[in-house]
Amino acid sequence: MVDQMSSAEPGAIKEYHGLAISSDELRSKLSSRDESIMIFDIGDENHYKREHIPGSRFMVCDDKTISAMLPKMPKGIDIIFVGEDENYIKEMAQMARDESGLQTRYLQGGLAAWKWEKTAELDPRITPNDLKRALDEGKLNRDIFLLDVREPDEFRNWNIDGSENIALGQIPHYLDKIPKDKEVVTICPAGNRSGMVTLMIQRLGYNVKTLEDGLTGWSAAYERVAHIFEVWQNKRVKVVQLRRIGKGCLSYIVESSYEAAVIDPLLPIEDYLTIAEGEMNAKITKVMDTHLHADHVSGAKELAEKTEAQLYLSPYENYKEIGSFSRLNDGDVIGIGSVLLQVIYTPGHTQGSISLWLGNKLLFTGDTLFVNNIGRPDLKEQTEKLALKLHASIKGRIFRLPDETIILPAHHDRPVEADTFIEAQLGDVKSQQNLQQIFGLQKEPFVQRMNSITMPTPPSYKEIMLMNEGEKEKPSLKEIHQLEMGPNRCSA
Ligand SMILES: [Fe+2]
Numbered sequence: 001m002v003d004q005m006s007s008a009e010p011g012a013i014k015e016y017h018g019l020a021i022s023s024d025e026l027r028s029k030l031s032s033r034d035e036s037i038m039i040f041d042i043g044d045e046n047h048y049k050r051e052h053i054p055g056s057r058f059m060v061c062d063d064k065t066i067s068a069m070l071p072k073m074p075k076g077i078d079i080i081f082v083g084e085d086e087n088y089i090k091e092m093a094q095m096a097r098d099e100s101g102l103q104t105r106y107l108q109g110g111l112a113a114w115k116w117e118k119t120a121e122l123d124p125r126i127t128p129n130d131l132k133r134a135l136d137e138g139k140l141n142r143d144i145f146l147l148d149v150r151e152p153d154e155f156r157n158w159n160i161d162g163s164e165n166i167a168l169g170q171i172p173h174y175l176d177k178i179p180k181d182k183e184v185v186t187i188c189p190a191g192n193r194s195g196m197v198t199l200m201i202q203r204l205g206y207n208v209k210t211l212e213d214g215l216t217g218w219s220a221a222y223e224r225v226a227h228i229f230e231v232w233q234n235k236r237v238k239v240v241q242l243r244r245i246g247k248g249c250l251s252y253i254v255e256s257s258y259e260a261a262v263i264d265p266l267l268p269i270e271d272y273l274t275i276a277e278g279e280m281n282a283k284i285t286k287v288m289d290t291h292l293h294a295d296h297v298s299g300a301k302e303l304a305e306k307t308e309a310q311l312y313l314s315p316y317e318n319y320k321e322i323g324s325f326s327r328l329n330d331g332d333v334i335g336i337g338s339v340l341l342q343v344i345y346t347p348g349h350t351q352g353s354i355s356l357w358l359g360n361k362l363l364f365t366g367d368t369l370f371v372n373n374i375g376r377p378d379l380k381e382q383t384e385k386l387a388l389k390l391h392a393s394i395k396g397r398i399f400r401l402p403d404e405t406i407i408l409p410a411h412h413d414r415p416v417e418a419d420t421f422i423e424a425q426l427g428d429v430k431s432q433q434n435l436q437q438i439f440g441l442q443k444e445p446f447v448q449r450m451n452s453i454t455m456p457t458p459p460s461y462k463e464i465m466l467m468n469e470g471e472k473e474k475p476s477l478k479e480i481h482q483l484e485m486g487p488n489r490c491s492a
Helices: 023-031 045-050 063-072 086-100 128-136 152-157 168-173 192-202 214-220 270-279 300-307 380-400 426-430 433-439 443-451 461-469 477-484
Strands: 037-041 056-058 078-082 104-107 144-148 183-187 208-211 222-230 236-244 250-256 259-263 283-288 310-313 333-336 339-345 354-358 362-366 406-409
Touching: 023 037, 037 192, 045 056, 056 192, 063 086, 063 168, 063 192, 078 086, 086 104, 128 144, 128 214, 128 222, 168 192, 183 192, 183 214, 192 208, 208 214, 214 477, 222 270, 236 270, 250 270, 250 406, 259 270, 259 333, 270 283, 270 300, 283 300, 283 333, 300 310, 339 380, 380 426, 380 433, 380 443, 406 426, 426 433, 433 443, 461 477
Parallel strands: 037 056, 037 078, 078 104, 144 183, 183 208, 259 283, 283 310, 362 406
Antiparallel strands: 222 236, 236 250, 250 259, 333 339, 339 354, 354 362
16 A cells, blocks of 8 residues: 655645555455454444444544544554545545554445445453453463553553553554464453454454453452351341452442341442342341542442432541431441441541441451551551551551451452452451561551552542542443542552
8 A cells, every 4th residue: 555645735635545445455355364454433323333344343533532542553554444424534534644644544435335244243242240250260371361452551550460461553563472272352441442453353363352341341340249147146147248350349238137238339339229129138228438438439328319228427537518427436336137336436548437346246447457458548648647547546446356356348459259258357367477567567667668658549539539528529430430440559
């Protein structure tokens, strides 16, 4: 293909040779399995959904896409724009060449000229839960190759363990790094770039699927596991732990005598309703947060409103416009079915963090203490003040509870198999070497240690906190999940 412009006149409309591709030439390129091309349908989305050229991907050609996507596209391969309106696709192909130096072309005659087969859908995907199951079964590297197609800086910030990074623009140059004898799962923030790679390499003979909704989907997907605990006076409590597989957020449904409380719920709230009221046959009467979360948008208010349950929050946090709620003061005791829940004020991760002690046995610690680590002060500006409080809360309050106390945190920092219930006995937590070492420190060195944590605070945390304080309206669920995307950064 010739790339030079035929017109050299300043201000003249640029006209590229080889900009048009005929239907026959495109068909022959598609049939050839050794040439990388990408086809974007930039026409009408409904028409695309009904039928499209096999291997083409729908793309909205607005300013946002042009500025965000074009620089990431691979140079040196044919990128074909198709659509109903020939003038429009020609203009767009020309503009993409001008702006990004891409080898864009357009289908001569538009979609009407395509006289070959069309297909309704050709976009193989894998759901986050199916991928997690396959990883649990040990298929990574044996049967599955995780291909993250984001830019290197995005990849460095957060990635799925064991994934390899080849940015979208580099794919055609590194095809030899992608195994043909494994199932390739392509990964990006929301499934767009990865979907393009899936279509591009699928026609080269790769067995490939896109991770559905990308890392946003991976961040938001749940696993759940139930456990029955015997608490004070041999009473039985059923606890369902809901776990976000990518992000490690944990929330809980606690049931006793057909009454349920939900601790640290996330959005969306539907799973809590289905599990508590559908599967456990219990009524959600109480919804509570252990603290003002900074890494995810709380679903407590929404769940309480939906179920007409009482919303309980820490009075020591800065909830501004959240509306009315019951205050979880230090020492307060609340009944859930036939068991009692006691509030223990444990500031340090945040100024208002509380822990919830159920039936003298289970301790919901929020982000104050994890099963293998301690929380970190959430606000960098207040690290020193909060670190001192954290030290006092854990050593002075939590560590004084019986060693048989079961720690149930709000986060976990590493993936676990789907049926694992994340818990630990307090005695075991205390005897862990890393924690012994941290708590062996006097106050000053402890504060220094907290100050030395260089890991950045969760991305978008300020915005998320404003939403959880009630100061800022919550956007759509999709936008919330995009804001929340990222690793667990709550532990020290
Ligand atoms: Fe937190």
